[in-house]
Amino acid sequence: MTRDELHQLPKDEVVKLVEICRKDMRFQDGFWFMNVEDAWGLERAVEIDADVWSRFGRYEAELLLKAFEWKEQGISKLIKALKYAPSWLFFDYTVEKISETEALLRVQKCPAQTGRVRVGRGVFPCRSVEEGYLTNFANTIGSLSVERECGPPDSYSENLWCSWRFRFESSP
Numbered sequence: 742m743t744r745d746e747l748h749q750l751p752k753d754e755v756v757k758l759v760e761i762c763r764k765d766m767r768f769q770d771g772f773w774f775m776n777v778e779d780a781w782g783l784e785r786a787v788e789i790d791a792d793v794w795s796r797f798g799r800y801e802a803e804l805l806l807k808a809f810e811w812k813e814q815g816i817s818k819l820i821k822a823l824k825y826a827p828s829w830l831f832f833d834y835t836v837e838k839i840s841e842t843e844a845l846l847r848v849q850k851c852p853a854q855t856g857r858v859r860v861g862r863g864v865f866p867c868r869s870v871e872e873g874y875l876t877n878f879a880n881t882i883g884s885l886s887v888e889r890e891c892g893p894p895d896s897y898s899e900n901l902w903c904s905w906r907f908r909f910e911s912s913p
Contacts, residue, residue, distance in 0.1 A: 763830040767852055770831075775862070780908075787866060795873030801826055802881035812813075816844045818884045819907060826878070842909040845890075846875075851902040855895060866894045875905055884910045 750758070778786035797823065805822050811820050816838055823829055823836050833850035854864050858865040868889060885907050892903030 759830070762827075766827070767831045771853060771856055778862075783865060784793060787869060791869040791873050794870050795877055797828070798874035798877035798879075799881050801828060806881070815841060815909060816907065817859045819879060819885065820844055822878070822882050828874075839906075844907045846907070848902045848904070849900055854897075854902055855899075864893045864897075868892055868895075870906040871903065871905070875907075879907055886910055 747755075774786055774790055777789055781789075802822060805825055809825065811818055811821055816901060820836050820838055831852060832848050834846060834848045836844060836846045837845050854867070857863060857865060871892065872887065876887045879887055887904045888908070890904040890906055891897060891901065892905075897903060
């Protein structure tokens with residue numbers, strides 16, 4: 742489909758296409774990870790994945806900032822960016838503004854982890870992957886610190902896979 746054809750699609754078809762992209766991206770990432778894991782083991786796969794997602798965090802935030810002229814600043818801008826970020830289409834999550842300098846991201850459902858469990862691969866230690874991505878994403882939006890509150894492999898549940906706290910290091 743050309744860019745012009747995309748712009749001509751009715752809204753309901755655009756929404757369907759985004760839903761397909763959501764699943765497509767998730768499965769592509771999962772298949773890629775499992776192939777690396779099969780070839781070089783889980784530890785090396787996590788190292789490579791962490792590097793890829795760390796780089797991608799900055800890239801994705803830069804794309805969003807170039808595409809949208811948001812009036813929001815500080816934590817509100819971070820929250821909006823997270824809601825617009827295509828990679829977050831993977832997850833069922835909430836992002837809550839705690840104060841003008843703090844926000845909390847909670848991932849209630851993680852298809853990557855539940856998919857691994859379903860096919861017998863078990864939960865994988867994703868901390869370094871998410872930490873690199875979120876740190877670079879957040880620091881591209883503003884001067885933020887990122888702190889993991891819970892997540893695999895340490896503490897998680899089927900209703901809360903991970904939780905991350907964002908704080909501005911200085912006034913936005």
